[in-house]
Amino acid sequence: MVAEDPRRRIQGTDTLLARPRIRQAAAGVSPHVLTDFIRQAQARARRGEIPPEQVESEVVSQLGRYGPSSLRPVINATGVIVHTNLGRAPLSAAAKQAIVEAAGYVDVEMDLETGRRSARGAGARRALLAACPAAEDALVVNNGAAALALAAAALVGRGEVVISRGEMVEIGAGFRLPELIESTGARIREIGTTNRTHLDDYLTALTPGDDATGTAAAVLKVHPSNYLIRGFTSSVPVAELATVCREHRVPLIVDVGSGLLAPEPALPDEPDLAAALTDGADLVIASGDKLLGGPQAGLLLGRAEIISALAKHPLARAVRTDKLTLAALEATLTGGETPVAQALHADAELLRARTERLAQALGADVVPHDGRVGGGGGAEVPLPGWAVSLPEGVAAPLRAADPPILTRTSGSGCLLDLRCVPEELDQTVLSTVQDALRRLSAEG
Ligand SMILES: *Cc1c(COP(=O)(O)O)cnc(C)c1O
Numbered sequence: 001m002v003a004e005d006p007r008r009r010i011q012g013t014d015t016l017l018a019r020p021r022i023r024q025a026a027a028g029v030s031p032h033v034l035t036d037f038i039r040q041a042q043a044r045a046r047r048g049e050i051p052p053e054q055v056e057s058e059v060v061s062q063l064g065r066y067g068p069s070s071l072r073p074v075i076n077a078t079g080v081i082v083h084t085n086l087g088r089a090p091l092s093a094a095a096k097q098a099i100v101e102a103a104g105y106v107d108v109e110m111d112l113e114t115g116r117r118s119a120r121g122a123g124a125r126r127a128l129l130a131a132c133p134a135a136e137d138a139l140v141v142n143n144g145a146a147a148l149a150l151a152a153a154a155l156v157g158r159g160e161v162v163i164s165r166g167e168m169v170e171i172g173a174g175f176r177l178p179e180l181i182e183s184t185g186a187r188i189r190e191i192g193t194t195n196r197t198h199l200d201d202y203l204t205a206l207t208p209g210d211d212a213t214g215t216a217a218a219v220l221k222v223h224p225s226n227y228l229i230r231g232f233t234s235s236v237p238v239a240e241l242a243t244v245c246r247e248h249r250v251p252l253i254v255d256v257g258s259g260l261l262a263p264e265p266a267l268p269d270e271p272d273l274a275a276a277l278t279d280g281a282d283l284v285i286a287s288g289d290k291l292l293g294g295p296q297a298g299l300l301l302g303r304a305e306i307i308s309a310l311a312k313h314p315l316a317r318a319v320r321t322d323k324l325t326l327a328a329l330e331a332t333l334t335g336g337e338t339p340v341a342q343a344l345h346a347d348a349e350l351l352r353a354r355t356e357r358l359a360q361a362l363g364a365d366v367v368p369h370d371g372r373v374g375g376g377g378g379a380e381v382p383l384p385g386w387a388v389s390l391p392e393g394v395a396a397p398l399r400a401a402d403p404p405i406l407t408r409t410s411g412s413g414c415l416l417d418l419r420c421v422p423e424e425l426d427q428t429v430l431s432t433v434q435d436a437l438r439r440l441s442a443e444g
Contacts, residue, residue, distance in 0.1 A: 009052040010045045013038050019056055025063040037062045074404045075425060075432075079371035079385065079417030081343045084172055086406065088289040088296070088375060090420075094335025095294060095328040102327035121326045127333035128301065132261050134277035135284075135301035139311050140329060144257065144287035146319035147298030148177065149184050151218075151253055151283060154313040155306070156186040159217030161253075162205045164197035164236075165190050166229055167222040172375065177222060177255075184315075189216055196234040202241060206248040218251045221281075223271050225257035228379050238271075242280025251282040251306060258377035259292035259299065266344050267291075267378045273301055282306055288329055291377045293338030295328040297321060343420045344373070348384065354418050354426060355386040361430050362437070365389045369408070371419040387415035390433070393444070397436035405432055 016022055016038050026034045041058040044050050050058055074086060082088050091099070102108070111118040119125075121140055128138040141147050152161060161181060168190070170176045178188050191201040208215045221241060238254055245252040260272040270291070276284045283306050288297030298319070300310060310316060321329075332338060337345075352366075359366045369387035372378070387408070395414045398405040408415040421429060 006052055007046050010042055011052075011055060013042070016042075016056060016059060021060050022056065022063070025060045029063060029066060033066070034059075034063070037066075072404060074406055075429060076420040077405050077416045077418065077429065078408045079369060079383075079387065079415075079419045080374040080408075081340055081371065081383075081420055082290050082374040082377060083406075083420075084375040089293045090339045091295065091328055092293065092332055092335050092338045094331040095338075098327035098331035099295075099324050102323045106323055106327070108323040108326065121321060124321075124326045124330040124333075127330045128299065131333050132274050132277070132301055134274045136304040137302070137307035139300040139307050139316075140288070140321050140326065141298040141300065141316070141319040142321060142325075143289075143296050144255070144285060144298045145175070145180055147285045147300050148255060149180055150298075150310055150313060150315050150319055151285060151300065152181045152184040152186045153315045154310045155251055155253065155283070156181075156184075156217045158185050158187070160187045160189045160215075162189045162191055162202060162216045162219045163222065164192045164201070165194050166192060166197055166233070166235055167220075167224055169222055169224055169226070171226065181220075186217075195229055195232055197236060198234060199236050199240055199244065202236060202244055206244065206250060215248075216250055218253055219245050220253045220255065222255045223257045224379070225377055226375070226379050238276050238279040238281055245282070246280070251303075252280065253283045253285065254281040255285045257286060258290045258373075259286035259288060259294075260377075261292065264291070264344070266383070267373065267381055269381070270378055273299070277302065283310075288325075288332075290375060291340060291344075291373070292332065293340030294332035295325045297325050297329055339420075339422070343371070344383070346371075346383075346385070346419050351385050351418060354423065355388055358416070358418070358426060358430055358433075359388045362388065362390075362433060367415070369415055369417050371417060383419070385417060385419050387417040390414040390416055390437075391440065394433070394436050394440050397439050398433065401432045401436055403428065403432065405429065405436075 037059050041055045045052045045055050076083060076086050109117055109120045124140050125138050129135060141150060168178050181188060189205050191197060191205050205216055242252050254276040256271050256273055256276055258270055260270055262274050263272050264270055273284045273286055283302035286299045288294040288299055355366050366386050367389045369385055370382035371385045373381060390413060392413045395407050395409055398407060408417060
């Protein structure tokens with residue numbers, strides 16, 4: 001007698017769809033996602049990876065793990081605060097709540113008193129101006145790059161913008177600021193050298209000559225947010241540049257990058273929006289999701305007539321912020337200390353105590369480890385702290401864990417830094433690492 005092919009015992013899609021356990025677990029899941037899970041489980045059974053009887057529980061367990069999107073919350077144990085690959089700034093509790101509340105119908109462009117249309121994003125604008133009184137007006141767009149493109153399109157057009165060769169920045173993933181500016185039709189007038197640019201270089205560029213180069217329409221000063229030029233260097237401070245720009249009647253745009261609204265004692269060399277405006281910049285640009293600690297956004301602050309020209313430009317509509325961002329940005333500015341600020345100001349003794357507790361429970365060592373500001377701020381500024389030193393091989397199992405934990409790989413192995421980990425997750429970190437270490441030694 002020929003043995004029955006076990007694959008014949010795999011239940012059909014319609015039968016599985018009717019199973020009460022599956023129907024219950026699939027509440028709130030789209031039908032095509034559910035059929036996809038069923039097909040995958042059936043396929044695994046056909047390949048002999050699971051017994052035919054297990055198809056139903058496999059589908060139920062897949063449904064149980066299914067999140068509303070494929071983005072998975074992770075624990076950032078790298079010590080890098082603004083980590084672009086991990087979504088930059090984690091939002092404050094207030095910003096998260098604001099996003100949830102703005103998700104439905106909201107009065108984003110409606111005056112509830114009169115029932116008339118109102119200015120979009122008025123609350124975020126008010127909050128920005130309250131946080132940075134040096135600005136006459138403010139506009140929020142999609143991100144820092146969009147803010148730069150809008151400024152170039154509206155203030156430079158097909159004309160020339162003067163930029164120092166020491167400030168021609170590439171930010172990440174091959175994104176080059178000069179290329180972005182040129183894509184708007186503006187031409188770049190490079191001045192100075194990589195290491196040294198003087199006031200005279202700006203003066204020459206701003207003085208109409210007989211070489212048919214034309215006069216510049218604007219001057220752009222960019223903060224080199226991800227590198228340092230050291231040694232025989234020189235650049236022109238905003239205050240000096242502002243005087244020259246005023247004399248030549250061209251706007252001075254300063255791209256601050258990191259989004260610090262006011263000076264930050266922990267990062268003494270980091271420029272801030274208020275100082276650039278007080279020093280005479282006509283327009284300052286920054287990102288919302290770096291040191292400001294908010295959602296992805298491009299902030300434009302400065303003279304009222306310039307902001308008004310930007311808001312009226314056709315491109316402004318193409319880079320318009322959505323209601324969720326406006327809600328989160330306002331809440332970031334008016335709420336309590338952001339997670340970014342908390343990580344930046346983390347109490348050294350408390351960090352040490354947490355790290356030692358974790359290391360002791362794991363039977364691992366504590367080593368000194370400098371945290372970093374990361375993407376777009378505090379280039380090379382070490383933030384002294386500690387890390388748990390783990391075997392190098394545990395990094396991969398930790399990434400595959402639930403929740404995934406991201407660590408820092410260094411010569412001495414895999415370093416787990418608690419600076420960016422909320423304290424209430426310490427127990428989760430401990431059990432997840434214990435589990436990953438067990439798996440590692442079982443494999444090894
Ligand atoms: C990060 C950065 C940008 C780009 O901002 P995004 O918000 O990432 O688009 C532009 N300029 C500088 C100096 C930056 O640091």
